[in-house]
Amino acid sequence: MIFPPPEITIDKGHGRIEKRKLWSVPVKQGQTNFPYAAQFIKILRSTTDLKGNNLRQETAYLVTSLSQEKADNKYLLDSIRGHWSIENSLHWVRDVTFDEDRSQIRTGSAPRVFATMRNLVISLLRLNGVKSIASGLRKLSWNSERSLELIGV
16 A cells, blocks of 8 residues: 655744654554544654754654545644644633633632633633633623623523
């Protein structure tokens, strides 16, 4: 079986050059215990400073249920990069706007409950077209009835 060449991207920014190579191979019957696995993925990330020094390499292995017909290497690499932008923006909002890292809530199920509530607030604001969560929270604090409207009360 002939496999397509790896998908390669090179990005320059934040004082570094990052090169990513992604390979994928189809999963054969009985090859894994993951019941819906369709492809194995390998990503090699190489990072240097802008002068090409301080090489750092990282390899990640993933499994996806998407077949090669539904997700070629380019699609997989774009999806993985897109996931991190979403993940980073959510954590940034939680860390900066809600100051989550300094929370004193640490016992029982309370940390999970409060994290869920923060995520719910962020989602409700985003679904209602709010671009800046901090600004949206300020506006809600000025009009408590608006908060109830967001949850349909």
